[in-house]
Amino acid sequence: MNYPYVAEFRRALVEWFESEKRDLPWRHTKDPYKIWVSEVMLQQTRVDTVIPYYNRFMESFPTLELLAEAPQEYLLKHWEGLGYYSRARNLQAGVREVLENYGGIVPDNRHEISKLKGVGPYTAGAILSIAYNKPEHAVDGNVMRVLSRVLEIHEDIALPKTKKIFEAAVEELIDPEHTSSFNQGLMELGALICTPTSPKCLLCPVREYCKAFNGGEPEKLPVKSKKVKMKHLSYDVFVCEDTEGRILMEQRPEKGLLANMWQFPMIEHDEEATLTTQAIFEANYHVHVNKQQELMKFKHVFSHLTWQLNSYHLQSEPSQCGHWFTREQIEMLPMPVPMLKIWETLK
């Protein structure tokens, strides 16, 4: 790699991290299970968002055994609002693998830990370096941004193959005596100093060893291509309440978007089209509707698509078909954010 300041870079980064690191809940433990949970929650998710979820999760599932035994609906309720719900199912599957195949001890080597569901190259390296002090790379978006600037790497970080370049770089740079602080230091630097826009170079502990800073244009890095094409879908959503106060719910399929989450019945219609007729709803869900009133209309944006939701409150006769719940029971069901919005409005 031909980077002349390895020793100085390590020392400056580790010392900065030790003195400036944020006080975060998962930094009070070296329990590999807890580090694992924190790393999964942090995937594509902001620190401030994760903190309350992590704390609540550890109150309910302080050990790997308790998580392994949890009913999936109870687990998903703890993940409700955090997004990427397959992370929760994969985490539980991974924990069960550890109990079955490794005697309840999280593996301390990349080969075995990488076999666990939901543990990819980044998460493996993070657990190994933070919990076990192993000199393993943990390359995420922060690390690629920081090192693209420090080393002036112009490869497109949106391309999967580019990550190999950064993993190789970390393998050379990593401080073998302080693997945890080194890896976390790179990420903390990316989060606090070496930010995507307007990096705070004058506060950076490694600016003297940064090629982009010395070259003058750290904001031009990293190079990142790739645009996302959005799909738009429109639905009518029906909060159908019978004369006994029970409300009709449905569970989403076990694969795909919002898998296994609960929702009020939804019927898709093409853009700008008329609302679903009461007759169509009655036919689809086998209920007799007495009254219908508009609830709220709003847009919900996912990473790769948007929903236009028009919601209605229906009064119906009791029915034997479908899943009907009391208001108290609905509070226990894991629901995605757009359904929670409708629910909060109705209450």
Place this chain on the structure above:
DNA sequence: CACGCGTGGTA
């Protein structure tokens, strides 16, 4: 490899 998979914050 490209794409599917949530949500809330920010320029």
Place this chain on the structure above:
DNA sequence: TTACCAAGCGT
């Protein structure tokens, strides 16, 4: 408002 993100992984 649109765009782009923020500690990725599975398929």
